Amino acid sequence: MSLLKPRFLTSQAGLGLVISLSILALALLGPWLAPHSPVALVGPRYGAPDASALLGYDYLGHDVWSRLLAGGFSLVWMAAAASLIALAVGTLIGMTAGFFRGRFDQATLWWADVFLAFPNLILVLLVVAMLGREPWLIVLIVAVAFLPGVIRLSRSVTLGIAQLEYIEASTMMGYSLPRILLREILPNIATPLLIHLGTMMSWAVGILAGLSFLGYGVEPPAADWGLMVNENRAGLQIQPYAVLAPAVLVALFALGTNLLAEGLGRANAGIKEKA
C-alpha cells in the first residue's frame, strides 16, 4: 500500500498537468489556427459537420471548430488573472493578520466572513449588473470573491509559523516587516497556497464560464466557450456538437487544474506523514 500510494498520487498530478497544459495550448494557439474567422457566417444555421467544418455550424452559421479555437483565450487569461490577484493580495493580508493577531486579525476575519456570505457567482453577477461587463472588472470582482478564502488559509498557516523561534529571532534582530513576511514566513507557507491557487483556478473557470453562460460575460459576437453553450442551447437536439464541445472543454480545464491541485496536495500530505 505504501508503495502504491505515492505513484498513484503523482500520476494524478501528472494527468492534471497534461490536461491543463493541453487546454492552455489550445486556448493560446487556437486563435492562430482557426480555419475561419470566429464571427464569419460560413454555413447554414445549426448545419451538420462537413469537410470545411469539423464540428458543424452554430445558431447563426459560424464554424463551431473555429469558434472553439478562438473562444478559450478569454476564459484562460481571466481565470489565471483573477486567481493570481486573489492569491497575492489575500496572502499579504492573511500573513499580516496571522503575524500580528489581536484586533487587526479579528477585524480581518470578520470582514472575510461577511464577504464569504455572498455566493461567488451572485457577488460577481451583482457587480456586473451594476457596473458593466468589462473583462478587467470581472477579473477584479472574481478576485475579491476569492479573497476571504485566501485570507483565511494564509492566516491559519501563518499562525503556526509565527510562533516558531526563528521568527521570534528575526523580530528581535530588527528585520523589517516586509522582510519577515516575504522572506522568512512566505517560503514556508508557499505549498498550501500554491495548491489553493490550483483550486481557485478551477473555481474561476466555473464562475467565468457560468457568467458567460448566463450571458453576462464576454459580449457576443466574440467567441467564448461559456457563451457558445448558451447561444446554441436551443439547438441541442439538432446540432449537439455546438453545445457539447465547448462544455467539454470548460469541464476539462476545470478538471485539469483541480486534479493538479489535488495531486500536489496529496503528495504534500504524504511527505508530511512520512516526516
Added chain:
Amino acid sequence: MESSSKLAGHWSASATQASDSGKRAGLTLALPAWLGWALKRIASSLLGIIVISMLVFAATQVLPSDPARTILGPEATEDAVQVFREKLGLDQPLIKQYWQWISRAAQGDWGHSIDSNMPVTQLIAGRVNNSLALVASVLVLIVPGSLIAGVFLALRRDGWLDRTLVASMIALKAIPSFAIAIGLVMLLATSVFSIFPAVSLLDPNRSAFAQPQFMILPALTLVVATMPYLVRLVRGAMIEVLDAEFITSARLRGLSKRVLIWQYAIPNAVIPAIQAIALTTSVLLGGVLVVEVVFTYPGIGSALNAAVDIRDIPVIQAIVVFLAASVMTVNLIADLATVLLTPRLRTRPGKEAA
C-alpha cells in the same frame, strides 16, 4: 490529511471570537460556559447581516442609470422625472435613503418591482419557496447519502472501490454545474433517454413538492455537483478518527468492531461534517442561479437572472440580501452546533481555535 486546504482555512476561525466572555459566564454557576460565547456569536452574525444589507444597497446605488428615468421612459419631460425622483426619495442623502429602505424592509416591504410594479415580497415569495424546496430536497438526499458513503469508503480505505470512487469524485467535483446540467439534459431528457422534462414548467398555484417530475433534473444536477465534496470530507474525517489514538486504545481494550465504529468513530467524524454541510448549503444557495436558469425553474435564481437583465433594482436587492443573510444564518447555526456537540469546545468555547 484528507480535508482540503480550503476547509483548513474555513474551520479554524469560526469559533475564535469571545473566549473571555465565556470564561466570565462560567464563573456564575447557573449559566453554561458557552452561553456568553453563543450570544456574542449571534450578535456578530446580526451585525454581519446589517453590513451585508449596506453593501448591497451601496452596490445598487452606484449604478450610472437613473431609476426614475427608467420607470417613466425616455418620453417623459425632465421636470416630470425630477418630480418622480423626489417622490422616490432619490434626492435624499444616501444614508437617509438607506435608512428608509432598510426600515421598510425590516417590516417586509422591499418596494415595488420596476418591471411589473408588483410588491417585491409578493413577487418573490413563491419563488423563494420553490428554491427552498429544491435546496431542501438536495440536502435530504446528500446529507444521509454522504454520511453513509463516506463512512463506508473510509472502512474500505484504499480498496479498489474506494480508489475508483474517490478518483471519479475528484473529477465530478471540478465540473461546472451548467456543464453537468447540459450533460444530464442530453442523457435523461433529450438525446439518449427521454425520461424527464428538460424544462421545469411548475404550476405556480401548487407546491413544488406536488410536482416532483419538474424538480428531478435540477435536483440531480445539484446532487452531482455538491455530493462528491461532502462524501470525501466525511471519508477523510472518518479516516482521521479511525487513526486516532483513542480508537487504538479502545481496540486494545477489546471493544467489538461494531461498538468501535458506531459509538466511538462515527460521532466524532460527524462533527467536521457539520461545517461541511453548512458550506454545501451556501454553495447550493449560490448554485440555484445557474441550475434554475438552465431548467427555467421558477425560483429566486432565475428571478435574479431576469432582474439583473433589466436592472430591476428592488428585486435584485431583496434577493441578494436574502441569499447572503441565509448563508450567514446557516454558518451561525453550524458554529453553534459544532460548539454544543464538542464537549471540549462547549466547556471552554473559543479556546480550541487557534
